[in-house]
Amino acid sequence: MYEPGQGGEYHVEHISPTSRGGSDDMDNLAWSCSRCNFSKSNRVELLDPETGEQAQMFHARTMDWTDHFEWSGHLIVGRTPTGRALIHALDLNSAKRIRIRARDELCGDFPPQSRATPIEE
């Protein structure tokens, strides 16, 4: 989702929390909405709601989004324990987020452009 449609400013998120030894290096930072940042907090593992087992936290700098997630309409679907756990922990398919994605689609901003997909000129 894009910052202008969120109704709030994004935060610089430490993917590996500083309270757990994470650094301020660029490869440990991600741009995050405040809701995701506060929901994630200092966790490094999350619960996979399908198995009830701990799953590795999705790392936006080192993991490929499409390995762990896919779109089903405006819903994000987890393809792996890591994907399912993040969707559940951050409530990525909340009613508000679905409405934002529908609005983004009307503006031509949904689905988001994948980093792996070259931009046509």
Ligand SMILES: [Zn+2]
């Ligand atoms: Zn967010």
